[in-house]
Amino acid sequence: MAERKKAVNTKVAAKRHIKLNRAQRGKQIASMRKRQITSAAYEVIAQKGYYNFTMMDIAKKAGVSSGLIHHYFKDKENMLVTLLREMQQNISSSLERTIESVVDPKQKLEIYIDQAIGVVEAEREYLHILFDFMTQIKFNERMRRILSKLYLNYRVAWSAVLKEGKDKGIFIEMDEYFMSTIFVSALLGVMEQYVVDNAAFPYAEYAVKVKKYIFDAVLVKQ
Numbered sequence: 123m124a125e126r127k128k129a130v131n132t133k134v135a136a137k138r139h140i141k142l143n144r145a146q147r148g149k150q151i152a153s154m155r156k157r158q159i160t161s162a163a164y165e166v167i168a169q170k171g172y173y174n175f176t177m178m179d180i181a182k183k184a185g186v187s188s189g190l191i192h193h194y195f196k197d198k199e200n201m202l203v204t205l206l207r208e209m210q211q212n213i214s215s216s217l218e219r220t221i222e223s224v225v226d227p228k229q230k231l232e233i234y235i236d237q238a239i240g241v242v243e244a245e246r247e248y249l250h251i252l253f254d255f256m257t258q259i260k261f262n263e264r265m266r267r268i269l270s271k272l273y274l275n276y277r278v279a280w281s282a283v284l285k286e287g288k289d290k291g292i293f294i295e296m297d298e299y300f301m302s303t304i305f306v307s308a309l310l311g312v313m314e315q316y317v318v319d320n321a322a323f324p325y326a327e328y329a330v331k332v333k334k335y336i337f338d339a340v341l342v343k344q
Contacts, residue, residue: 156194156204159184163205168247172254177201203264206255209248210272217279227287228341234280235336238309239329242316249317277302284340293340305336 162184166175177198181188195201217237221230241248252269259266280302287293312332316325 152194155186155190159186159191159194160201160205160208163201164209164247164251167202167205167251167254172202172251172257199262199264202255203268205251206265206268206272209251210268210275213248214275227283227290227292228337230283231280231287231336231340232333234283235309235333238306238313239333242313242325246317249313253314253317273306276306280306287340292342294342296340301340308332308335 159180163180166179166183170179177191177195178188180201181191184191191201195204217234220237221233224230224233255265255269259269277299281298284293284296284298284301288296288298309332312325312328315322316328
């Protein structure tokens with residue numbers, strides 16, 4: 123009797139294990155499909171712009187049916203919000219990985235500046251998509267909140283580095299949140315102007331000058 127009960131329990135456990143494995147595989151496939159679709163959406167929107175793409179364009183680019191697109195994303199807005207969040211998360215994750223072993227606030231600040239400057243060449247399409255999304259903030263509260271969080275994350279991250287440097291006596295006494303707002307605005311402003319008109323000024327030269335301006339503003343004078 124005990125052996126039969128043990129055998130039954132073993133079978134039940136095996137079935138549960140199979141169900142769990144199937145559920146896990148299903149989640150993995152779903153996650154992979156969503157990444158495949160959002161990656162295609164990134165390329166399509168960068169190429170055609172916010173107003174000119176269709177869900178069918180994304181389906182063709184991703185190599186999936188339009189029905190599968192609608193299975194994962196209920197509508198165009200849901201797709202765009204998901205894409206915007208992923209873009210935000212990817213930038214934050216990349217920055218975190220870059221500075222995770224860095225202890226010097228000055229070096230951290232330099233990494234922040236260099237990454238921001240490098241977006242123009244490494245991720246220019248990201249800026250184009252961001253511009254497109256900004257045109258929607260008056261009409262789309264969800265996008266406004268996500269973009270608001272994106273800029274907040276920039277300010278908070280910069281503020282933390284400035285405060286760390288200030289506490290260690292490397293940076294001057296300052297209102298670090300105000301300074302981070304000014305610095306982020308300066309970098310984004312230069313990038314945006316250059317993307318709009320890349321003949322307006324020598325970007326690389328101006329980027330170096332902005333970097334020097336930031337360090338001159340915060341470093342304790344020796």
